Amino acid sequence: xxxxxxxxxxxxxxxxxxxxxxxxxxxxxxxxxxxxxxxxxxxxxxxxxxxxxxxxxxxxxxxxxxxxxxxxxxxxxxxxxxxxxxxxxxxxxxxxxxxxxxxxxxxxxxxxxxxxxxxxxxxxxxxxxxxxxxxxxxxxxxxxxxxxxxxxxxxxxxxxxxxxxxxxxxxxxxxxxxxxxxxxxxxxxxxxxxxxxxxxxxxxxxxxxxxxxxxxxxxxxxxxxxxxxxxxxxxxxxxxxxxxxxxxxxxxxxxxxxxxxxxxxxxxxxxxxxxxxxxxx
Amino acid sequence: xxxxxxxxxxxxxxxxxxxxxxxxxxxxxxxxxxxxxxxxxxxxxxxxxxxxxxxxxxxxxxxxxxxxxxxxxxxxxxxxxxxxxxxxxxxxxxxxxxxxxxxxxxxxxxxxxxxxxxxxxxxxxxxxxxxxxxxxxxxxxxxxxxxxxxxxxxxxxxxxxxxxxxxxxxxxxxxxxxxxxxxxxxxxxxxxxxxxxxxxxxxxxxxxxxxxxxxxxxxxxxxxxxxxxxxxxxxxxxxxxxxxxxxxxxxxxxxxxxxxxxxxxxxxxxxxxxxxxxxxxxxxxxxxxxxxxxxxxxxxxxxxxxxxxxxx
Amino acid sequence: xxxxxxxxxxxxxxxxxxxxxxxxxxxxxxxxxxxxxxxxxxxxxxxxxxxxxxxxxxxxxxxxxxxxxxxxxxxxxxxxxxxxxxxxxxxxxxxxxxxxxxxxxxxxxxxxxxxxxxxxxxxxxxxxxxxxxxxxxxxxxxxxxxxxxxxxxxxxxxxxxxxxxxxxxxxxxxxxxxxxxxxxxxxxxxxxxxxxxxxxxxxxxxxxxxxxxxxxxxxxxxxxxxxxxxxxxxxxxxxxxxxxxxxxxxxxxxxxxxxxxxxxx
Numbered sequence: 017x018x019x020x021x022x023x024x025x026x027x028x029x030x031x032x033x034x035x036x037x038x039x040x041x042x043x044x045x046x047x048x049x050x051x052x053x054x055x056x057x058x059x060x061x062x063x064x065x066x067x068x069x070x071x072x073x074x075x076x077x078x079x080x081x082x083x084x085x086x087x088x089x090x091x092x093x094x095x096x097x098x099x100x101x102x103x104x105x106x107x108x109x110x111x112x113x114x115x116x117x118x119x120x121x122x123x124x125x126x127x128x129x130x131x132x133x134x135x136x137x138x139x140x141x142x143x144x145x146x147x148x149x150x151x152x153x154x155x156x157x158x159x160x161x162x163x164x165x166x167x168x169x170x171x172x173x174x175x176x177x178x179x180x181x182x183x184x185x186x187x188x189x190x191x192x193x194x195x196x197x198x199x200x201x202x203x204x205x206x207x208x209x210x211x212x213x214x215x216x217x218x219x220x221x222x223x224x225x226x227x228x229x230x231x232x233x234x235x236x237x238x239x240x241x242x243x244x245x246x247x248x249x250x251x252x253x254x255x256x257x258x259x260x261x262x263x264x265x266x267x268x269x270x271x272x273x274x275x276x277x278x279x280x281x282x283x284x285x286x287x288x289x290x291x292x293x294x295x296x297x
Numbered sequence: 298x299x300x301x302x303x304x305x306x307x308x309x310x311x312x313x314x315x316x317x318x319x320x321x322x323x324x325x326x327x328x329x330x331x332x333x334x335x336x337x338x339x340x341x342x343x344x345x346x347x348x349x350x351x352x353x354x355x356x357x358x359x360x361x362x363x364x365x366x367x368x369x370x371x372x373x374x375x376x377x378x379x380x381x382x383x384x385x386x387x388x389x390x391x392x393x394x395x396x397x398x399x400x401x402x403x404x405x406x407x408x409x410x411x412x413x414x415x416x417x418x419x420x421x422x423x424x425x426x427x428x429x430x431x432x433x434x435x436x437x438x439x440x441x442x443x444x445x446x447x448x449x450x451x452x453x454x455x456x457x458x459x460x461x462x463x464x465x466x467x468x469x470x471x472x473x474x475x476x477x478x479x480x481x482x483x484x485x486x487x488x489x490x491x492x493x494x495x496x497x498x499x500x501x502x503x504x505x506x507x508x509x510x511x512x513x514x515x516x517x518x519x520x521x522x523x524x525x526x527x528x529x530x531x532x533x534x535x536x537x538x539x540x541x542x543x544x545x546x547x548x549x550x551x552x553x554x555x556x557x558x559x560x561x562x563x564x565x566x567x568x569x570x571x572x573x574x575x576x577x578x579x580x581x582x583x584x585x586x587x588x589x590x591x592x593x594x595x596x597x598x599x600x601x602x603x604x605x606x607x608x609x
Numbered sequence: 610x611x612x613x614x615x616x617x618x619x620x621x622x623x624x625x626x627x628x629x630x631x632x633x634x635x636x637x638x639x640x641x642x643x644x645x646x647x648x649x650x651x652x653x654x655x656x657x658x659x660x661x662x663x664x665x666x667x668x669x670x671x672x673x674x675x676x677x678x679x680x681x682x683x684x685x686x687x688x689x690x691x692x693x694x695x696x697x698x699x700x701x702x703x704x705x706x707x708x709x710x711x712x713x714x715x716x717x718x719x720x721x722x723x724x725x726x727x728x729x730x731x732x733x734x735x736x737x738x739x740x741x742x743x744x745x746x747x748x749x750x751x752x753x754x755x756x757x758x759x760x761x762x763x764x765x766x767x768x769x770x771x772x773x774x775x776x777x778x779x780x781x782x783x784x785x786x787x788x789x790x791x792x793x794x795x796x797x798x799x800x801x802x803x804x805x806x807x808x809x810x811x812x813x814x815x816x817x818x819x820x821x822x823x824x825x826x827x828x829x830x831x832x833x834x835x836x837x838x839x840x841x842x843x844x845x846x847x848x849x850x851x852x853x854x855x856x857x858x859x860x861x862x863x864x865x866x867x868x869x870x871x872x873x874x
Binding site for chain 1: 310311314315318319321433434436437438439440441442445446448449453455462544548549552553556557567568571572579582583586587590
Binding site: 420421422506507508510511512513514515516517518526529530532604605606607 | 662665667671693696697698699700701704705707709712713714715716717718719726727730731762764778
């Protein structure tokens with residue numbers, strides 16, 4: 017559509033957003049490197065010197081167990097992307113589906129049920145919900161991701177619902193219905209594609225939320241169970257810093273900050289580009 | 298009247314939903330507590346007795362019903378870990394959490410509003426860019442990082458060593474300030490980024506409206522415009538955000554801060570209950586939160602009427 | 610001849626930092642005589658409102674570039690004047706009323722509060738005096754129950770009533786110039802007539818000159834003395850109303866006239 021060109025050019029002009037995108041892509045390449053077995057493979061090797069300062073062997077030094085902090089930081093990039101991508105894509109998809117259905121059948125019992133469900137999930141304190149899910153799964157690994165997906169979809173759901181309610185009255189939808197096309201077809205092929213800008217923004221916002229949440233969950237012991245993540249590194253570092261060893265803390269927090277900052281800058285740029293109010297001066 | 302009843306019914310449905318979800322997850326699918334209570338070498342009769350006590354032999358609906366009744370009558374039972382009455386635990390710890398979280402919460406919002414107003418006033422100038430940049434930075438820092446950093450900076454010999462690392466021995470104003478400062482500081486730093494960004498967006502949108510142009514056309518100064526016309530018209534979104542972030546901040550935020558700083562509030566109780574699987578406590582907290590949420594919604598609707606004449 | 614109430618020469622408005630784009634307002638000049646009703650006509654988007662906003666100083670400097678050889682209100686220059694001096698003039702010497710009174714009035718303050726604040730700010734009155742003056746003014750614009758309107762909020766009044774409140778605000782300090790930007794477009798036909806009649810009558814009484822911005826030639830015919838036609842940011846024709854209707858010179862004018870004729874038919 018012609019209007020899309022307008023959005024993309026505004027996106028390209030946003031320098032901060034481009035910087036953010038570059039940061040995110042760089043981290044993504046790191047994650048790919050880890051997946052491919054090229055980087056960060058020595059993250060679990062313990063037994064080195066404890067709390068060694070940064071040196072030739074371990075670029076960021078070592079932690080309590082003599083593990084290489086640099087390797088662990090790099091491996092954590094992969095963990096972050098795994099969690100972030102799974103949660104953000106699935107929760108946005110779930111939100112889009114439920115939101116579209118609710119918006120399409122607006123003001124009916126279907127809509128009411130979806131809204132009630134969203135209300136219930138928003139009302140439950142998140143950490144309690146994660147704990148409850150963890151109980152229910154009795155130790156199986158995906159409690160954290162499931163809990164996140166089950167609660168993060170509500171924001172996307174509400175946004176998509178509102179947009180679908182607006183789109184429902186538009187001409188192209190009215191004509192599609194007049195021809196007699198089935199609802200599901202109209203929704204998936206004509207309506208949802210017009211919400212893509214919302215979905216894109218939500219994916220990037222949720223990615224940030226997912227990673228931040230993982231950090232706290234890992235600190236609480238409810239997060240990543242095997243493998244390593246920045247959250248786990250920070251949890252380890254809480255004792256270490258009281259004894260004056262800051263490498264673990266610095267490595268994890270700086271890398272975490274960089275990735276989050278990159279995503280935030282990028283999602284800001286996305287929001288600005290797609291915001292109709294900023295179009296006309 | 299009809300409207301109020303409607304709202305209450307809706308709230309009731311929500312509470313029902315919340316309790317149902319948490320009951321299902323925690324109790325029905327949760328681990329069998331029989332063995333935790335009496336160990337592995339008990340006889341069949343003992344096992345049967347305990348199971349009956351815990352209600353495992355009853356159907357779902359009955360157990361859920363009992364759960365609801367217990368909640369409503371505040372028959373919250375005793376903690377599995379400490380044996381103390383849940384009710385008295387709540388009574389002790391809720392005031393502590395409120396005293397801990399409220400100053401930071403209010404300060405974080407007030408500062409966010411102030412910075413948002415400033416950024417709107419000087420929109421697109423260097424102050425605005427600075428404030429926006431700082432708020433994005435604030436949004437990119439993890440809560441945990443802030444807490445660890447502030448603790449090291451303020452409470453250890455590696456930093457300023459002015460405040461206590463853990464604890465909450467509050468007897469008077471001085472000791473209160475001594476213990477509340479670092480947590481409050483961390484709360485403000487964490488929330489400020491998000492708050493500023495949100496409030497700035499609200500104010501900028503309001504400032505673009507027609508009636509602001511009218512105010513300018515009649516000679517109102519920028520300060521008057523911001524303070525009188527922009528702020529008052531933004532009260533609905535401000536109040537919405539303020540009220541609806543209360544459960545988030547006070548409950549989830551307190552969880553982390555209290556467990557980190559060893560402060561005996563409801564957050565720490567929740568944290569301990571989560572890690573030890575203490576179901577009576579967890580059930581009580583979930584129920585409490587749901588009720589608090591409903592009360593907040595009702596209060597918010599009421600406050601809306603006070604600030605915006607368009608709401609009948 | 611006495612000096613004009615408003616004299617504008619070579620006024621241009623461009624979007625800041627976009628030198629390639631055509632100007633929104635491209636070097637317009639006109640004079641508004643004392644007590645005159647001058648209509649500014651044109652299709653939407655031709656630059657009428659932006660001209661008015663530029664004269665009033667309502668266009669923020671970081672988005673708009675306003676330039677003029679001359680902008681004089683009652684002999685005193687308008688551009689190059691300090692912001693605070695300009696604020697003193699707005700609402701007292703020169704005022705403006707807008708197209709949609711529902712969005713133009715502040716929804717969270719009562720009509721009386723908004724009217725009263727004009728008196729407080731520009732006449733230095735205290736609240737009691739300002740309230741009394743407001744009630745008088747509301748009577749002047751034709752309200753039978755000034756008290757009730759004073760205490761009402763904008764959303765509680767009808768469109769025509771809201772516009773009359775705006776007129777009260779605009780005329781409160783007996784300005785030399787009133788710019789009326791499509792004041793009746795959002796109203797139905799009967800109310801249009803009432804509001805315009807009220808406005809012009811009050812203006813005659815106070816000696817206020819009116820710059821009447823409109824796309825409705827019927828309004829021009831009935832209320833204006835002279836008219837300017839604007840197209841793409843430039844003034845393409847200017848004449849007394851009778852001449853304009855009898856002998857339109859420019860295509861644009863002829864188009865507007867024929868549109869009106871079709872609408873009437």
